[in-house]
Amino acid sequence: MTQTDTPSSQAARQKWMAVLARASARELADRLAALPALPEAEVLRAPETGLVMVRGRAGGDGASFNLGEMTVTRCAIRLGMHIGHAYIAGRDHARARLAALLDAALQDAVQHDVVMQAVVAPLAAAQQEARAVEARKAAATRVDFFTMATMR
Numbered sequence: 001m002t003q004t005d006t007p008s009s010q011a012a013r014q015k016w017m018a019v020l021a022r023a024s025a026r027e028l029a030d031r032l033a034a035l036p037a038l039p040e041a042e043v044l045r046a047p048e049t050g051l052v053m054v055r056g057r058a059g060g061d062g063a064s065f066n067l068g069e070m071t072v073t074r075c076a077i078r079l080g081m082h083i084g085h086a087y088i089a090g091r092d093h094a095r096a097r098l099a100a101l102l103d104a105a106l107q108d109a110v111q112h113d114v115v116m117q118a119v120v121a122p123l124a125a126a127q128q129e130a131r132a133v134e135a136r137k138a139a140a141t142r143v144d145f146f147t148m149a150t151m152r
Contacts (some may be wrong), residue, residue: 009017010135016116017039017099020087027126031119032098038111041101047093064113079104080082 020028032038049071056067074087075096084104087094105115 013103016120017086017103017122018104019097019127020086022127023095023096023099023123025092027123028095028098028102028119031123032102035115035118038101038105041104042078043075043097044078045074047075049073049093050117051090052136067127072128075100077101077104080108082107105111 001067023141037055050073051069052072054067055064056072057064070089072087072089073091073093073096074085075093076086077097077100078090079101084100084102084107085112086099086103088096088099102119103114
């Protein structure tokens with residue numbers, strides 16, 4: 001395990017939380033079912049849905065502006081000594097609860113490697129493959145205007 005892969009690493013936690021946030025409730029539940037039973041979890045903040053303002057920037061570095069509102073669901077769960085959090089796009093309370101539970105389990109050094117290999121790694125691979133498929137579809141429709149200009 002490298003320094004960035006340890007359960008306490010902020011960069012590693014950001015990566016696994018991003019994977020968990022993008023996964024569906026069904027994917028999370030299926031992966032969780034394959035794990036040994038986790039200890040009893042305490043719900044600190046039941047899933048609740050609200051709105052957040054999405055901000056944008058013109059050109060990526062221009063003045064920021066309010067783009068619009070987005071629905072977000074959050075949840076916090078204690079598993080042993082660790083507290084798991086989840087913020088997900090949309091209104092799926094089951095998905096937020098599962099993501100928070102898995103975040104707490106991933107912070108535990110004893111469970112980290114098992115949960116990482118059984119849940120996060122396969123989900124990350126599937127998400128990467130889905131992005132690659134979309135990139136190939138987009139590349140197939142790409143028009144090279146420089147080539148078109150020299151074809152006259």
